[in-house]
Amino acid sequence: MPVRLIRTLTLLARILSGIVGLSLFACAPAAAESAPWILNFGYQKSSTLSVILKTNGELEKALAPLGVEIKWHEFTSGLPLVEALNLGHLDFSADVADTVPIFAQAAGAKLVYVADEAASPGAEAILVPAASDIKTLGDLRGRKIAVTKAAGSHFLLLAALQKAGLTFRDISPAYLAPGDGRAAFIGGKVDAWVIWDPFLTSARLKEGSRVLADAAGLASYKRYYLASDGFVANHGDALKIVFAKLQETGLWVKSHPAEAAALLSGIWNIDAAAVEEANSHRSYAVGLVTREGLTEQQIIADAFTREGLIPAKLDASDVKIWRGEAK
The missing domain is CATH 3.40.190.10 (Periplasmic binding protein-like II)
Incomplete structure (x- = not known):
């Protein structure tokens, strides 16, 4: 093969290699952007609305267009759940009782209140x-x-x-x-x-x-949904969907008590009649958190401080609250 032809073919090969390389480089950011974001979602067995969403797959369906996938993590009670959230192992915490965020705050946790369930004494x-x-x-x-x-x-x-x-x-x-x-x-x-x-x-x-x-006359027994700073700051659209699905599921449980009890009975291994009665005790009314709504949090904090069960006086209002906006 003539030397000139060899040189020409070699040059063309180098040019083509460069074009392919540039194309791959140009596609790399798009591929990274299309990769799913994993929402680490913590819950307890008694987190009724979250358990239903985990079972029926409705939250995954709603989040799929945003490229968000869910990994579910079950905890035995609220405090270890919120500790995992604070340590960055979770992005979102299903409902925990009002006392849990007080203990977490006393331990220095940085959390965001994103929703509550109305009192269920x-x-x-x-x-x-x-x-x-x-x-x-x-x-x-x-x-x-x-x-x-x-x-x-x-x-x-x-x-x-x-x-x-x-x-x-x-x-x-x-x-x-x-x-x-x-x-x-x-x-x-x-x-x-x-x-x-x-x-x-x-x-x-x-x-x-x-x-x-x-708890009637002693405690209101509200439950709160919490999130990490990162989830609130970077995935507001996804958070709005989570909030809407929790609201929607709460309304469904109250309007379909027998159907909800039948679904939960198998999950909880509790007789359906007992589940239906238990659900009648809960409001399942999910709403946005307000400063006024956190009033009892200070009462709870002060009570535990007086007993020496948390180390120092706590300002329960010194927390972040999600306002429902997508960022």
Whole structure:
């Protein structure tokens, strides 16, 4: 082959290689932009609306056009869930009881309140065995009581003790997650159990447990949805969809009680009738958080500070609130 032809072919090969390289380079950002963003979503078994969305796939469908995929992470209770959010392992936390963000804030967590569920004081209570000699709140003195640390039930117990003129020093608290608390309660290892629905109604109906006091007049029992700064700042469109789907699901549960109970019964392994009754105790009314709506958070914080259960006085209003805007 003539030397001139070889040189020409070599030059053409180099030019073509450069064009291909430039094309690949030009396509790289587009490929990166089209890669899905993973939304790490934390929830508890009692996070009713989130559990339904996880089961029916409606949230994934709604987020798909934005290139967002979901990874679901289940936690035994609210405090470890919110700790994972604070550590950056999660982007979004399904509903946790009002006490949980107070403990997280006291530990220095930087969280954003994005939604709440309206008060549901009938959805948590102090249970005692049917034959227990505990008849009044004052009878809790000296007793061993199962309660989940930093859960809404923790504040209910504190408020109930204060009403009876008692303090945490007058009882023996057993800090247990719901499953362990139930086992200890049924096994007679504790004298009382402070718990929320659906575990509350299931234990009352299945075990014949007696309600010593619910939260009415003691605590409002609101639940909050929280998010990381990064999720709020960078994925506002996705957050608006999550909020809308939670609202929509809350309305569906209240308007289709039997259908919702049938769906949740298999997931929770709880009789459908018990699930339907438990759901009747919850408002499931999802709305935006307001400064005024956080008023009781300061009451909760002050109560735990007085008992020495959080280290120092806390300004419960010193938190970020999502206003519902997409950024």
